Amino acid sequence: MKKLMIAAFAVLFMPLFLKAQFTISGTVAENGKSLPGASVRLKSNGNGVATDANGKYQINNLKAGKYIVSVSFIGYQSIEKTISIDKDQTLDFDxxxxxxxxxxxxxxxxxxxEKSATTYKNLSKEDIAQNNFGQDLPFILNNTPGVVVTSDAGAGVGYTGIRIRGSDASRVNVTINGIPYNxxxxxxxxxxxxxxxxxxxxNIQIQRGVGTSTNGGGAFGGSLNIQTSAPAQHAYAEVNNTYGSFNTLKNTVKIGTGLIDNKWSFDGRLSRVTSDGFVDRAASKLKSYFLSGAYYGKTDLLRINVFSGTEQTYQAWNGVPEAKLRGDLEGLKKHYENNLDYxxxxxxxxxxxxxxxxxKYNQFTYKDxxxxxxxxxxxxxxAKQFSEKFSFNGAxxxxxGKGYYEEYKNKQKLSKYALPPANVGGVDVTKTDLIRRRWLDNDFYGLTYAFNYIPSSDLNITLGGAYNQYRGKHFGQVIWAQYASTATNDYHYYDGKGNKDDFNSYVKVNYSPxxxxxxxxxxxxRNVNYDITGLDKNxxxxxFHNKxxxxxxxxxxxxFINDQSNLYASFSVGNKEPNRDDFTNLKAGLPVPKSEHLNNIEAGYRITQKDFNIGINAYGMFYKDQLIFTGEVNDGGDPYRQNVDKSSRLGIELDGSYTISPKFIINANAALSRNKIKNYVDYVSVYDENYxxxxxxxTNYASPDISFSPNTVLFGELVYKPLSGFxxxxxxxxxxxQFMDNTQNDTRKLDAYWVSNARIGYDFSLKGIKNINIGLLANNILNRKYESNGYTYSSIYPWGTVTENFYFPQAGTNFLLSLNLKF
Structure with missing residues (x-):
């Protein structure tokens, strides 16, 4: 299989040495006035260029044949023209x-x-739809450069995670229509x-590294800029259904009015996703809806979105002990003995x-x-277009948000819950089995804004920002106990608050001398005020009052070397505040954690031709005071994090596609990196025979790898289209x-894995139905046994060092079959 990947990359880069024949060029204008920055694309493959300062464009290296040329520009009606070329042609658009x-x-x-000099990838609605079988969004993004995804339940439904360039989700900024989601x-x-x-x-834009200024938290690995659905031109209805392994079921209904009188549109979606999960009892029951209504004026736009999600997910977040995963009975007995008292x-x-x-082992057995x-x-x-040069958009x-997770706990001390002993038959009982709920009740609100000014064709200025407030309540309840104490079910054994005010303002300038x-x-x-008060879960x-x-x-x-290729380079600075756990899990006697600082250098080359496109990017990410796990855990099993003085990520990324023929397409990307902490100190607790x-x-380590940072991530896809729609x-x-801690110890790692998936799609129509799509997604078709996430901790006892590794196994061969109808 590795040979196949190498061959795919070789084929991908072959077109660099080939010379095509013809050129299309011309001007895009409105009543004779040139329109710089208009998009000119070939619909056959989406490749194209933007017009220059004089409204001119040129697309080179085209073979003889028929093409559909599409031209679009914000605020203008799009135009398509079909042409046949056997020589150079001039094609103007008004x-x-x-x-x-x-x-x-x-x-x-x-x-x-293209003028932002940063590293990004755009995913269209079609890109997203062809991989949407009901799994969470990270699994739809899994085919993009440097991305690693994982699923607690093992099959992509329920709790899922994403890492970009080795950075976890807390370092990936996500916005929905410019509004922060993290x-x-x-x-x-x-x-x-x-x-x-x-x-x-x-559509989604993925920016890797610091990227351009956005709203919300700092982007230390990347950012996901999500735009929700725009209206269809005409009324529609869709019914999308998926069924597959582990009783995974997705039902989706979508309706829309299209544009009414060219001014109004209304869209709605209702979804249900259920799955038993690959892991025992790791079931999910998920429901959501999305409603949107919009008014379109000639110079303004108003859209109201209301969307909601409700989830009930059986916990599978403890993973599988290594001895259990490997089938090591003696090791499993030792694990059992080591954890019996805990x-x-x-x-x-x-x-x-x-x-x-x-x-498939899941530690939890309690039914709720x-x-x-x-x-x-x-x-x-x-949004408002005041003039050709000045516009505004805001939100x-x-x-x-409100919810809880419920847990059954054995032999708990009542004092831990601020409860007096229970009196049973005249005897005080200090421990009991109980059921607890830990709640989060939060509100997040604010505004975003951006003014855009284009005084001339070679200058573009944007002034934007946001002000947001978060108010969060954390509290716990004991809803049942074998030996009841004096409290009622609504008694809070802890109450904590988190209040956060986040203001940012930015100015962006593009200038073409x-x-x-x-x-x-x-x-x-960016200004952040973050207050944490009350009592934590322990x-x-x-x-804490942080500014x-x-x-x-x-x-x-x-x-721009020419209209098809360009070189870029950038330097960016990012800063990020610590998260709540860095304060609530702060070890006694240590100073409060510092904010993190990142200097990010990006440089790359992009080329787009009719049959192929390639992007090559090199980056350096140099951290000051990055927060990393120390190896030590507290009495509740929560890991400590501390700032390290210096750490870095250096890498090269490649992303490209090649249309071999109308029937064969190759897509491929690669991310190669070196991720290091300059000086790391690992801490391990030492206990006596009474624990x-x-x-x-x-223990000091000079230059270990940063945990969960693979040095190689490769993706390749061969698409075969034997007939229209298939x-x-x-x-x-x-x-x-990947190492699960920062000691670069081979006994505490996730093994490398190579996974093969296959996707089949067939589109056709019948009378009364605009489009019928039948899709099949076959995951892990070679039935590889692999783990995509885990954690580790160690303790030292008089009889030796005990290291506990836990893993999250992913499903073997599994299938999802979809039937989608559009009316």
Whole structure:
């Protein structure tokens, strides 16, 4: 299979040495007035160029044949022309102003363009739809450069995660229509709260590295800029259904009015996704809806979005002990003995540990060991085109989230819950089995804005920003106990608050002093006030008041070799505040964590031709005070994080596609990197024979790899289209080994894995049905046994060092079959 990947890359780059024959060139204008920046594309493959400062374009290296040329520009009606060429041709376009403002203005301020001198990839609605079988959004993004995804339940439904360039979700900035989505406190992304959201997405831009200024938290690995669906031209209805392995079921209904009187549109979606999961009991019951209504004027746009997600997911977040995963009975007995006093195994727990399927093992057996959460989003988006040179777009938003996870706990001390002993038959009982709920009730609201000014064809200025507030309540309840104490079910054994105010403002400037050179500058100021008060889940007092002022400059240049290729380079600065756990899990006696700082250098080359496109990018990410896990955990099993002085990520990324013929297409990308901490100190707790902490042992490491940072991530896809509407795709994904901590120890790693998937799609129509799509997604067709995530910790006892590794196995061969109808 590796040979196949190498061959794919070789074929991908062959066109660099081939010379095509003909050229299309011309001018795009409105009533004789040139339109710089208009998009001119060939519909057969999406390749194309933007017009220069004089409205001129040129597409080279075209073979003889028939082409559909599409021209579009914001605020103007698109034009298509079909031509046949057997020689160089001049093709001019005269555009007319559109009767309404297009939805793309909503995200324009936070998007990168060819002139932004940064690294990005755009995914269209079609790209998203062909991979949407009901799995969470990370699995739809899995085929993009440097991305690694994982699923707690093993099959892509439920709790899923994404890493970009080795950075976890808390370092990936996500916006929806320019509005921040990351949780304000953990800074993570919980896709389980947005089931089947991909069905309401029009396009996504993935920026790797710091990227351009956006709203919300700092982007230390990348950013996802999501635009929700724009209206269809005509009324429609869709019914999308998927069924597959592990009783995975997706039902989606979509309706839309199309444009009414060229001014109004209304769209709606209702979805349900359920799955038993690959892992035992890791079931998910997910529901969501998306409603949108818009008014389109000639110079303004108003859109109201209301969308919601509700999830009930059985917990599978503890993973599988290594001895269980490997089928090591002696090792499993040692694991059982090491954890007997901590986990308080019941007879049922013990039978589950030793008798369940090795790869599907789930520690939890309580029937309601669920995570339950609901999230409601409200967005009001407005855009105004004051003149050809000046425009505005902004948004008001509110998100309401509330939910809990429920746990059955054995032999808990009542004092841990601030409860007095229970009196049973005149005897005080201090320990009991109980069921607890840990709640999160939060509100997130604010506004975003952007003004765009284009005084001349060679200058573009954007002033934008946002002000957002988060108010979060954290509290816990004991809803049942074997031996009841004096409290009622609504008693809170802890109450904590997290209040966060986030303001940012940025100015972006694109200036082209010459036709082949574009300069880019982006200056952002961000102010964050974050207060954490009350009691945490372990009833420790919280009283943190943090203020951060960040300056994030970005500069770059793009040199256009010709209309098809360019070189770019940029330098960007990013800053990021610590998350809630860095304070609540702060080790006694240590100073509060510092904010993180990143200097990011990007340089690359892009070329786009009729049959192929290639992007090559080199980057350096140099961190100051990056927060990393220290190896030590507290009494509750929560890991500590501390700042390290210096760390870095250096890498090369390649991304390209090649149309071999009308029937064969190759898509491929590669991410090669070196990820290091300059000096790392690992801490391990030392206990006596009575499990009492004696000391913490420190070990120095000079230059270890950063955890969960594979040095090689490869993807290749061969698409075969034997007939119109029918396509078969074979996909290959390789991820090299990853260390689960920062000691670069081979006994604490995730093994490298190579996974093969296949996708089949067939589109056709019948009378009364505009389009019927039948799709099949076959995952892991070679039935590889692999783990995509895990964690580790160690302790030292008089009888030796004990290291516990836990893994999240992914499913073997599994299938998803879809039937989608459009009316």
């Amino acid at each position: 555009l007319k102003q559109s009767a309404f403002l297009a939805d793309e203005v909503v995200v324009r301020a936070t998007r990168a363009t 949780d304000s406190e953990s800074q993570g992304i919980f896709w389980v709260n947005m089931p089947d959201f991909a069905s309401s997405v029009d 986990l308080y195994y019941t007879k049922a727990d013990s039978l589950n540990l030793f008798n369940s399927n090795n790869r 060991q669920n995570d339950n959460y609901a999230q409601n989003h409200y967005q009001a988006l407005y 008001l938003h509110y998100t309401d 010459a036709s082949q050179l574009s300069l880019f500058a982006d200056l952002q100021y 009833r420790n007092t919280l009283d 951060y002022n960040f300056f994030n400059p970005k500069v770059g240049a793009t040199y 009492e902490l004696i000391k913490v042992q420190a 396509a078969i795709a074979l996909q290959e994904k390789y991820v090299s080994k």
